[in-house]
Amino acid sequence: MKRRMAICTLGCRVNQFESMAIADSARERGWTLVDWGESADIGIVNSCALTRLAENKTRRAIRMFMRKNPGASIAVTGCYAQTSASDLSEIKGVKWVVGNPSKLSIVSIIERNPALDGGAAQIFLGATAEIPESISISGGAILDRTNLKIQDGCDNACSYCIIPRARGVPRSRSFGEILRDAKVLVDRGVREIILTGINISKFSTPDGGLVELIDKLNEIPGLLRLRIGSIEPPNFDVCAIVERMGDSSHILAPYLHVSAQSLCDNVLKVMRRKYKVGDFMKIVEYARKRIPDISIGADIICGHPGESDADFAETKSAFLSSPLTHLHVFTFSPRPKTLAATMAENTPPEYVRKKRADDLRAAALEVERKFFKSQLGKVREVLLENKLANGDYLSYTDNYIQTLVNIPEDGLRNTLKKVRLECLESSRVRGTTV
Secondary structure, eight states: OOOOOEEEOSSSSSHHHHHHHHHHEEEHTTOEOOOOOOOEEEEEEEEOOHHHHHHHHHHHHHHHHHHOTOEEEEEEEEEEHHHHHHHHTTTEEEEEEGGGGGGHHHHHHHHHHHTTSOOOOOEEEEOSSSOOOOOOOTOOOOOHHHHHHHOOOOOOTTOOOOHHHHHSSSSOHHHHHHHHHHHHHHHHHHHEEEEEEEGGGOOEETTHHHHHHHHHHTTSSSSEEEEOOOOOOOSSSSSHHHHTHHHTTTBBOSSSEEEEEEEEEEHHHHHTTTSSSHHHHHHHHHHHHOTOOEEEOOOEEOTTTOOOHHHHHHHHHHHHHHSEEEEEEEEOOOOOTTTGGGGGGGSOOOOHHHHHHHHHHHHHHHHHOOOOOOTTTTEEEEEEEEEOHHHHHEEEETOEEEEEEEOOOSSSSSEEEEEEEEEEEETTEEEEEE
């Protein structure tokens, strides 16, 4: 009888890539992979520690798995495992806690270290034998947009962030490793790749940096679209990147997500960010000037220690007058062992933080709708994804607008179509093929 394993992935795009590599490793070792929530012998939770909410999601996932599989065992890996191993080891059902340095060895760790009698969890926080961060050619078809990890780690030491403690210093994968994985993904059916890392603005190798890598990926036959994941200002070549986004012969899509965190200089200084609002605005204004229809997003944290009502109002006003088209809004959550966690006396009350976040999210929705309306009547290229029962294909335009396109023909998933954007339907845009 085959052994059954389920994997639950929480958090960032890097975790999603690493879970895919773990799943490939498990299949090669004879495990049957099942969906989270199905019956399984082993559950792996690839955790996140970015916020308190993310940690709560990890604990809920563990409890859910154990209710469904009372005789099974769980391994927890990821950033929460790296930063709070002892806490996780005390949760019922957790038999292995595996830190990030050993994450890609987790299946072999489980096999070599059977669950101990008496319920004690085994903890592995250091590096084990080197496991290549690679995707298997025999892993089966992938018909969705897929993340490709190019970098890990960060040394920015921002006041609020625990991730450098969980991920370590910046290090980049080699061109050879990345290009190999990209070609494997294309062979397995992927047509759109998103480049991701903990801080991809730190990507650097002897063969070149991010721009040179993008150009190499542009040469891969069968890869139809390339996106860049979230990128940190100000240390990236915005001119070269935007030039490629604006080149219709290049597969790099006109979509930019720049991590702002605040649009108030007072708050950025307390956060220990390495730029001012003016630096950020130069980047996004340049992108908008060169590519009028580009989609530009940012992250904003509401309620960081030291943020006054006036500071928040400044961030909101700067956003509303900026070229940004959408936001990811976070409510400040103090992380242990960070500088911000020591600033309790200057931290806005939780209800104030939540109110500011709700206010900014509402404003962001209106800005996003305004951007969608500005695109109506235009023809954009979409990559078709899942087909719904009513004949609608879900898809995204090159400038990252989710669309609905009704096409009677089946079997078009992962193909490009020219679509005229016609009207808004909730958070999507209805389009028709041209």
